[in-house]
Amino acid sequence: MPFDNNWSNLCLHVDSSITDAIKIIEESDSKVCLVVSESENSIELRGTITDGDIRRGILDGISMSSECPKIMNSSPFTVGDELSIADLENLLVKHQFRHLPIVSNRNQLSGLFYSEVATLNSGEDTLFVIMAGGFGTRLKPFTDKIPKPMVEVRGKPMIQHIIERAKASGFYHFALILHHLPESFTSYFGDGSDFGVSIEYIIEETPLGTVGGLSLLDLKNRDFSSVLVTNGDLVSHVDYRDMVQSHLKQNAFATMAIKQHRLTNEFGTVDTSGNLITGFTEKPTVVSNINAGIYVLSTPALGLLERGKKKNMPDLFLDAVSLGRRTTAYYLYEEWSDVGRESDLNQINGK
Incomplete structure (x- = not known):
């Protein structure tokens, strides 16, 4: 639980946009943006923004181009600069905080103390499963000899990026669900020890859907x-x-990552009521929530599956809903790409 000696890099003027705050959060270890106003020789803390604030903003329909006060916590828990490191650590653990802004008189910001990892759950408690059994037909000819998750993106296989990012977040136990060309994975990753993780393989004799x-x-x-x-x-x-x-x-039974997809009509539209024109909308944008292909399931949720029987993930969620189980959405604001076609691959690789 260190001090962030570069806390000034986390500061953002109160008039800045939420998009600017996202950049700071994504690039920092402490995963917080400190919203401030500045006067001569002092920085006043006006609020904080975390990724949770951003996700709630998305849920409330707030534009990411809006200014920070739209979503910031304007009354964050703060501490004075007289507390010892032991006191600060105790506060983080006691209140399940991730960050403690340090202020002096009149809310003048002077530092930040933070926890490097969240305390509620360890990656050791979660099995990380990667569905990698598809044929990748949309990405031919790249997938003629290797499965799609083994296609290189930014110098290494797509699936390696997933494993390395998960490991950096504290996940060490992986299971790869395979069908098409499974030896491509097993020969590359082995038991995972060369990558600092453990990997087990489940090979489907016939494709069993997305779950x-x-x-x-x-x-x-x-x-x-x-x-x-x-x-x-x-x-x-x-x-x-x-x-x-x-x-x-x-306390969810199943959680699905959701990404907002915006589709702007290239034409202006005409609003009508029967054969009467009532108005015009210039190039309207339709916002939809799409399934981002990432899920967290409680272990009892696996009880909805029949061994060896094909099932897709949306059907599992519908089954859970029909049984009255709690199913929740986790809204993404981070970079996310479904590499389905060659154009997607070229865009990610900067071609």
Whole structure:
């Protein structure tokens, strides 16, 4: 639990946009933006913004081009600069805080103390499952000889980016669900030890859909409280640990990552009532929530699967809803790409 000696780099003027705050959060270890106003020789703390504030803003329909006060916590918990490190650590643990801004008289910001990891759950409690059994037909000819998750993005296989990002968040136990060209994965990753993780492989004899392969997992005598599932052909900056935290805090049965997709009509539209014209809308934008292909499931949710039977993830969620189970959405603001076509691959690789 260190001091952030570069806390001034986390500061953002109160008139700045939420998009600017997102950049600071994504690039910092402490995962917070300090919203301030400045006067001569002093910086006044006006509020804080965390990724949770951003996700709630998305849920409330707030534009990311809005100014920071729209979503910031204007009354964050702060401490004085007289407290010892032991006192600061105790406060973080006691209140389940991630950050403690340090202020002096009149709310003048003088530092930041933070926890490097969240305290509610450890990655050791979660099995990280990557669905990597698809044929990748949309990405031919790249997938003629290798499966899509093994196609290189920014110098390494897509799936390696997922594993390395998950490991950096504290996840060490992985299961890869395979079908098409499984030896491409097993020969590259082995048991995972060269990558600092453990990897087990589940090979489907026939394709079992986007979640059916999980029915082949043997979780007996294993103390996993949840299973994080991701498609193997995604490139993203998703905070996997935070997603698990959100799932647990909400006591969810199943959680789905949601990404907002904006589609702008290239034409102006005419509003009508019957054959009467009532108005005009210039190039309207339709906002939809799409399934981002990342999920957290409580281990009881796996009980909705029949061993070896094909099932897709949306059907599992619908089953859970029909049973009255708590299913929640986790809104993404981070970089996220579904690498489905060659144009997607070229865009990510900067071609």
